[in-house]
Amino acid sequence: MKILIVDDEEMQCRLLGGFLEKQGYTVSIALSGAEALQRFSEHPFQLVLLDHRMPDMPGDEVLRRMKAVNPLVRSMMITAYGSVDTAVTVMKLGADDFLEKPVDLREVLEKIRRIEQSVMIEEEAAGVAEEADRAALPMNIIGESAAMKEVLSLVRRIAPTDWTALIRGETGTGKELIARLIHLLSPRREQPFIEVNCAAIPENLFESELFGHEKGAFTGASSSRKGRFELAKNGSLFLDEVGELPLSLQAKLLRALQEKKISRIGSEKEIPVDVRVLAATNRDLKKRVAEGAFREDLFYRLNVLDLEIPPLRRRKSDIPALVTFFTERYSPRPLPFDADAMTTLVKYAFPGNVRELEHMIQRITTLTRGSVIRAGDLPPEIRFQQATEQGSLAERLEILEREMLLSALEKHGWVQTRAAESLGISERVLRYKMKKQRISKP
Numbered sequence: 001m002k003i004l005i006v007d008d009e010e011m012q013c014r015l016l017g018g019f020l021e022k023q024g025y026t027v028s029i030a031l032s033g034a035e036a037l038q039r040f041s042e043h044p045f046q047l048v049l050l051d052h053r054m055p056d057m058p059g060d061e062v063l064r065r066m067k068a069v070n071p072l073v074r075s076m077m078i079t080a081y082g083s084v085d086t087a088v089t090v091m092k093l094g095a096d097d098f099l100e101k102p103v104d105l106r107e108v109l110e111k112i113r114r115i116e117q118s119v120m121i122e123e124e125a126a127g128v129a130e131e132a133d134r135a136a137l138p139m140n141i142i143g144e145s146a147a148m149k150e151v152l153s154l155v156r157r158i159a160p161t162d163w164t165a166l167i168r169g170e171t172g173t174g175k176e177l178i179a180r181l182i183h184l185l186s187p188r189r190e191q192p193f194i195e196v197n198c199a200a201i202p203e204n205l206f207e208s209e210l211f212g213h214e215k216g217a218f219t220g221a222s223s224s225r226k227g228r229f230e231l232a233k234n235g236s237l238f239l240d241e242v243g244e245l246p247l248s249l250q251a252k253l254l255r256a257l258q259e260k261k262i263s264r265i266g267s268e269k270e271i272p273v274d275v276r277v278l279a280a281t282n283r284d285l286k287k288r289v290a291e292g293a294f295r296e297d298l299f300y301r302l303n304v305l306d307l308e309i310p311p312l313r314r315r316k317s318d319i320p321a322l323v324t325f326f327t328e329r330y331s332p333r334p335l336p337f338d339a340d341a342m343t344t345l346v347k348y349a350f351p352g353n354v355r356e357l358e359h360m361i362q363r364i365t366t367l368t369r370g371s372v373i374r375a376g377d378l379p380p381e382i383r384f385q386q387a388t389e390q391g392s393l394a395e396r397l398e399i400l401e402r403e404m405l406l407s408a409l410e411k412h413g414w415v416q417t418r419a420a421e422s423l424g425i426s427e428r429v430l431r432y433k434m435k436k437q438r439i440s441k442p
């Protein structure tokens, strides 16, 4: 992205310009409104950072004239602290965002990256990347809903870069799947994709897992071992559940990300590591930062690209496609869901998101003997939710009965005599109820 900084304070321009260049941006500076307009007419800048108050021309006037040349230019107004009371006023001046002096560099970076993301999305909407969007994905991902289409579109745009991405979303929404997709769409696709589940590794083993160790570095280190950073060399490192990373390790991770070098435990030698880091969390990391449980600097380092995967209940139009997709995956024979069953599923909130749906289909396809799945075949929690909303006593009892039958049968390895005994009914009654509830041994 090409950025123009306009401010009559030269020091301010140089400071900001130097910082943004280090972040990989192409930066030019102009020390007056007139100079800015001159430069703007000569170069296609995509973003302008403008001081609101300049001696020769107010910032908003400069911006107005720039927009006459290029209406798509993005802008941020820099205002003296407290001089413009609300963001709304700045937006009225025509800017996309604003910054207050003294400028906080990290804030600038965060805001610029947000603008970049929104530019990408807009270009997408304008059809710039329509062709790329139609190209098949290198893996099976269902994305029928507008929300998922937007996620996939953003993924296609950011995949070729080396930027770190923070993938946020509730459990089971598909964060890991998206991380793998980013890797497969990136120039690193032939290189390893290495996963680290930050919640699963005990704190005392973490450093060694991530950075490796030399022989004899600690008791039990009988041979030297590469850490996952090294294993991911030239590829991508996926830090799952990054919010669980112990504070003691956050500083070490940050250093590795900043310096792009690591040292194994027990060695002074620095090993360069070229990895792209993708992180995922189902926690509110900003809140963790506020609570002091997560380092703010690490958060900004990871959150260069912010990808949010919406929960399934907010993209219900994906449910039918996912149902078909998983049924085809798990059922050896065609097994359609009737309209009633599908409606029941679409109404359900899926607190466990796509993973819950996947497991449910896996279970149903093995348990059901019929050739069509009906609402009655759905697990009790799904039917029960419906029943609590609208069901009669008889319906609720039926659901409860099904749940009890299934759990007794599973508990007793589908030995009907024992299941019947545990339920306090005869085997004949059990068989009758199983037939009525369309339950058969998987």
Ligand SMILES: Nc1ncnc2c1ncn2[C@@H]1O[C@H](COP(=O)(O)OP(=O)(O)OP(=O)(O)O)[C@@H](O)[C@H]1O
Binding pocket: 140, 141, 142, 143, 169, 170, 171, 172, 173, 174, 175, 176, 177, 178, 240, 280, 282, 354, 355, 358
């Ligand atoms: N859009 C999708 N299309 C097809 N399969 C999906 C989709 N989203 C998720 N899945 C499947 O759902 C399951 C859960 O996805 P995944 O493990 O990526 O979720 P997650 O958000 O990383 O979960 P967690 O937070 O628990 O780690 C996986 O088997 C994945 O393949």
